Amino acid sequence: MPLTQEQREDFLAGTHPASVAVDDRGGRGPLNVPIWYAYRPGGAIRAVTGRDSRKAHLLAAAGRCSFLAQRVEPTYRYVSAEGPVTLRTATAGDLEEVAGRYLPADVLATYVDNTFRSYGPEGLVLVELLPEHWLSADIGAN
Structure with a gap:
């Protein structure tokens, strides 16, 4: 059963396994x-x-991508979005916002510090996907 906009947005606001797909433009x-x-x-x-x-x-070259977040325990639910992307230099706050959803609070600061030390001040980019097209479902919902 397709999700409503509110269900889709509530689902994405949660923490789920996700992937991004982008055209390779190299014959792959x-x-x-x-x-x-x-x-x-x-x-x-x-x-x-x-x-x-x-x-x-690839994201910079294509200017678009597809994104998929999913939940595998019953009922299986997914949200897929496709649209244009922008890239800019990421800040520590950007990394904290993203990584803070997946890492416990007691290791987040160390992770951010180590990541910025490894990549340098200009070495990370923030990717923002503005969804234009959506697919979503809750498989098994009535």
Whole structure:
């Protein structure tokens, strides 16, 4: 059964396994990789990745991507979104917003510090997907 807009936004506001897929433009299939994401109802889907990563280069070149978040325990539920992306240098606050949904509070600051130390001040980008097209379902719901 398809989800309503409110159900879809409530689901995305939760913490779920997610992936992003982007056209490879090199004769290969789309790159499809797992990501941590943040979402506020009505806003963009946000993720942080390395500036020099294959994912960042492909997202910048394609200007669009597809995103999928899912829940596997009964009932199986998913939300998929597709639309344009923007990239900009990520801040510590951006990384805290995304990683803070997946990491316990007692390790978050260390994770952010270590990540910025590893990548450098310009080494991470914030990816924002503004959903234009949605697919969603709760398989098993009446």
